[in-house]
Amino acid sequence: MARQYAIGVDLGGTTVRIALVNHEGHVRHAESYRSQATRGPEPLMDDMAAWILEVIDAGRATRDDVVGVGIGSPGPLSPSRGIVFKAANLPGWVNVPLCRAMRERTGLPTVMDNDGNLAAFGEYWAGAGKGVENIVMLTLGTGIGAGVVVNGELLHGHFENAGELGHTIVVPDGRRCSCGQRGCLEQYASAANVGKRVAEAIRNGEPSRLAGLVEEGVTFGSRKVVEAAGEGDVLAARIWDEACYYLAIACVNIQHAYNPSRIVMAGGMSKAGAFLVEAVRRHFKLLTWDLHDDSPDIRIAVLGDDAGVIGAAGWAWKAEDEGRWDQPPGF
């Protein structure tokens, strides 16, 4: 009988999520584990190999039922060489040969890619991008991650770092970003930065029902801002609308850069649902050109926190289906 499952791993600084996923993108079993990342790469990779076997077992399968493993990791990294160069939230991860190390530990063929790329690939394969071949996904979290699918393949580029759309410049000489640039998209429209901008305005004397939190020194993100805006808070509503305006500018630039049929929004900020997507669509309509009708459909992701593991497993399935475990898919 043909092997029925692939393993998807979403490696993060706080949590490692692992799922057993079938060829249609359905999760048979999934678990989340504490990374305890401060201990460095070797013990964590030992644990990951054990956790993979645990998840296979919990899904009532055996290693022989599994075609291989796909891993989404923070980067920068090289999918083609299977190496993590470094990762902000994984201390001590410097030039780690993740694919080889995991292959040795599990005996299973392994591919890897950027976590933002594989979340996008998950939505493309089994979520909000199903049925279309060209999508771009923006993950609106602490920063803004992104993944670009062109004709069913992940876009990598020469340095294998394409689709870093959170760091495209939307405001010349704008807000300073931790990446060293100024005016990056993620400084205006990530879940964390929306909260940060409201807090800054409050500290500059603007009235808001979130002033109490700022006084208490509480850090908040987009959820609190959306709540306050919904209750009529003028400052929160303004900053939220500005974030949607900058996301719409990003969507216009994505339209002209990649010409996808769909743009999908994921991450913490996307939990605002219609409150997010309708505002982005409204700004987009006012901002985009009238030369040619090539507007993408803008919508909310559907896989939630499982996009990463589903996409990682889908990437493994793709390597299996195309017979290129040694030369991972994508371009």
Next chain:
Amino acid sequence: MARQYAIGVDLGGTTVRIALVNHEGHVRHAESYRSQATRGPEPLMDDMAAWILEVIDAGRATRDDVVGVGIGSPGPLSPSRGIVFKAANLPGWVNVPLCRAMRERTGLPTVMDNDGNLAAFGEYWAGAGKGVENIVMLTLGTGIGAGVVVNGELLHGHFENAGELGHTIVVPDGRRCSCGQRGCLEQYASAANVGKRVAEAIRNGEPSRLAGLVEEGVTFGSRKVVEAAGEGDVLAARIWDEACYYLAIACVNIQHAYNPSRIVMAGGMSKAGAFLVEAVRRHFKLLTWDLHDDSPDIRIAVLGDDAGVIGAAGWAWKAEDEGRWDQPPGF
């Protein structure tokens, strides 16, 4: 004996350039003809077919030596369907089945693509992009055209209109563009708009040695601005430097969007050579991130006005080499 040539056609509102090009990208013979575009598509396509035979003949070849024809056309258009939807400088061109019509007239297999795409493909194949697989070309003329080569293929996207980088927004709520948007790159950094911005500043009372031209009602582009800047004109130098700054922002965004190894500048403004590319590189270095060393090499195109015909012929060669005349290359 194997056939030695492909025909490249660069179709424009003023001029049609046609070249006989060998498999190495060398031009055996080329001619330019007046389009007389006001007469509409049918007579022009009749002429183009006759001109193609003329160029073959002048190159001391016969139709049997030619594998096929590649045509670069203004758009929007569909390369896969071989149709020009419309073209600003070609009156009466509405939904013209250019590939089929030319195939019927010449008896030669024919592919087509956006003119900016094929100029980029020309530089990739036989010019400033030779030897690398991921390049982006910006053509700085009246507007800003662009073409994106990913792993040796032209990027098209779902609506076949990817790489319209002249219309990415670099200044939120900025200068109005003829496309209906505001703040498009081409409003700040095309050859024509650099001249226009100097003229506007002069009309607003700023001193410049180009004031005489403005008084006489003469329209000028980047060449005059570069000359004046070279002679110490403060206004011209400032507008030129601003244009290079916005081009550098575009290069940062190209870096993060496509991650190419090379960005090539072509078109009228690129005739400034080092005066352009060194200023863009200087701004780029100050603007780009320090997270990861994935900066593209920024340089000037080398094929000049023949990039279009060479790229069109190269596109025909690619269709021949890959045996897909009926299903043109690219994605």
